[in-house]
Amino acid sequence: MGLQIFLKLADLCEIIVTFLGKVAMACVLGVIFVVASNVLVRYFFGTGTVWTQELEWHLLAGVATLGMAYTYQQGQHVRVDMIYKPAGPKTKAAIDLAAAIATFVIAILICYYAVPYILQSWSGREGSADPGGLPMRYALKAMILVGFISLALQAFAEIVRKTDILINREGAAG
Secondary structure (H helix, E strand, C coil), X not given: CHHHHHHHHHHHHHHHHHHHXXXXXXXXXXXXXXXXXXXXXHHHHCXXXXXXHHHHHHHHHXXXXXXXXXXXXXXXXXXXXXXXXXXXHHHHHHHHXXXXXXXXXXXXXXXXXXXXXHHHHHHCCCCCCCCCCCCCHHHHHHHHHHHHHHHHHHHHHHHHHHHHHHHHCCCCCC
């Protein structure tokens, strides 16, 4: 019964991560559009702009930072399959639990160490160093924090779910 509240929290974490994953997917479409536009403008008009080139990597940053937790949630992250694949459900849950704990700790540490870097950028309203570049680089740097908080949320959800499997699932032999 005590784990039920944590399972509800895990559900909430996964709703947030799913939403951010959809935002990352929208960023992928944005990257495709911006890159295609840059190529066509360069090819037909022989010109380009700094801000559109910067927009490409701003969108790619959204793909990477917001997409990592969603990728983890969907089970598309890297595993050592020669150990994991032949394992039983309980062994897989134990491996996943250890990985989720490590992921959670690393995500929290990155958040902790990123905060001063991000605050410095926000306090100076950092923008592009290039003339004609995008003015809100500080917002881009904040994506580091958003991305790793979402990764920590997903790792928390995994910790709860794998703990539930190890504790409560009698039918899961391993």
